Amino acid sequence: MTTTEKQFLALLRLALHPSDVLPTVLTLNDIDWDGVFDIAKAQSVLGVLFSGVMQWKRYAPATVSSNHISQELFAKWYGLTVMLRQRNIYLTHISSKIVSKFNSAGFRACVLKGQGNALLYERNNDNRETTFYRTPGDIDVWVMPDDVTTIADARKRVVEYIHGLFPGVKETLLHIKFPLPVEASVEVHYAPMMDAAPWRNRRMWNFLEEHATDCFGNMTSAGFAVPVSPVNGLCQLFHIRRHFIKEGIGMRHIIDYYFLLKSMTEAERAETWKLLCKFGCRRFTSALMYAITVLSPETAVGGDSELLLCRPDERRGRFLLAEILRGGNFGQHDERLNGVNTMAFWGRFCKYVHLSLVRWRYFPADVFWGYVLRLRLALWRQTGVGI
Secondary structure, three states: OOHHHHHHHHHHHHHHOOOOOOOHHHOOOOOOHHHHHHHHHHOOOHHHHHHHHHHHHHHOOHHHHHHOOOHHHHHHHHHHHHHHHHHHHHHHHHHHHHHHHHHHOOEEEEEEOHHHHHHHHHHOOOOOOOOOOOOOOOEEEEEEEOOOOOHHHHHHHHHHHHHHHOOOOOEOOOEEEOOOOOOOOEEEEOOOOOOOOHHHHHHHHHHHHHHHHHHHOOEOOOOOEOOOHHHHHHHHHHHHHHHHHHOOOOHHHHHHHHHHHHHOOHHHHHHHHHHHHHOOOHHHHHHHHHHHHHHOOOOOOOOOOOOOOOOOOHHHHHHHHHHHHHHOHHHOOOHHHOOHHHOOHHHHHHHHHHHHHHHHOOOHHHHHHHHHHHHHHHHHHHHOOOO
16 A cells, blocks of 8 residues: 555545544655545545545644645645535435425335435534535435335336336336436436345345335435435445446445444344345455444454444455555546446456456455346346346
8 A cells, every 4th residue: 555545544534533643644754635635536535535634734733834735736625525515415405306206206216325325424424623525426216106016017117107208218127317407317226236146136126125115214304215224234235346346436435334334223233234144245244344444443453343234354355445446436547447438348348357357366256246247237238138
C-alpha cells in the first residue's frame, strides 16, 4: 500500500470517527493532497472524505503547516461537496415522486440501495460538525403490483406497464429502465437480487416474496419505503459481491454497508448473518467485515465487535481491500479493464471472465457461480430465452 493510500484511509477513518488525535501518517509525512483527492474521486467518496479534511484542518498542529491543503484544491473540493448535497436532495425528492407514481398506478414500491443508503449517512453520522455527502448513482426501485405475490408474475405486469408508457424499452432478467424526463437513471426491479444457482435463487425469491409486504411498508422520513434491515443487508451484500466478482467495487460500497450495519439492532445483525450463511455468502461477508475494520477504530481486526456480522477474514479482506484501491468504483480505474467499453459483447464477456480468474484463489465458489450467472445472462440477451 502506498503512502498516499495510507493517508487516504487515515482521512477516511477521521471522517467516520472524529478525533483530536491525528494518525501519524497525517503528521509525519507530507500529505499528497492531489493524490488523496484523485483516490477519493476514483472511489466515489469525495463528500465523505471532505469531512476528514475538515477534521484535519481543525486539529492539525501549526508545526505541520507545510502539509496544509492548497486553497485552490480546498475550494474545488468544497464546491463538489455542495453539489453532491444538492444532487442528493434532488434524487431523494425524485425517488419519492417515482414511488408515489407507482403507488397511484396500483403497485407497491420501495427504494433500493443508493438513495436509501443516503438517508443512513445522515441518520448515523457521528461527525456533527461536518456532514457526510454520499456520491449518488442510479435510482433503483423494487416494484410489485398490489394483487401479485410472486416475482415471476410481478415481472410480467411491471414490463407491461412500463412498455405501455415507453414502448421499446429494453428489459433484463432483474430490471427494466424507466426513462422518465428527470436528470437521473431509473431502474425498476422485479426482484432486488438473483442467484446463479437455480435452486438457491428459488429459495431466495420465496424469501423475498414472503417479506415483500414488510419491505414495501417500511416507510422513511423521505416519503418512500426501503427494505427492512435484514433484507437490506442480504440484498446489498449480494449486490456488492456480484459487482466485485464481475468488475470491481469502490470504497463507497464499503461505507454504505458500514452505515447499514450501524443502523441495525443486534438482533437484526444476527438475522442478517443467518440469512447470508443460508444463501451462500459466508466467505465474502467475512472479507467485507475486514474492510470495515480498516475504516473503524471501533472494530479491531480479529475481534468480535458488536457492529460486525462475523469474525473478519484478514487474508481475504486484505485482498479485497487491495482490489478496491486498485480498481476504483465499479473497476472504472482498473488498467486490466482498459478498452472494455469499446469491445463487442463477447469481447467484454471474456475480459470480465479473465479478471474474475484473479479472484478465484480467494473466492472460488463465488467466481464459479459468477461465471454461471454471466453465461445465463449472456444466453438470455442473445436469444431472449428465459431461464
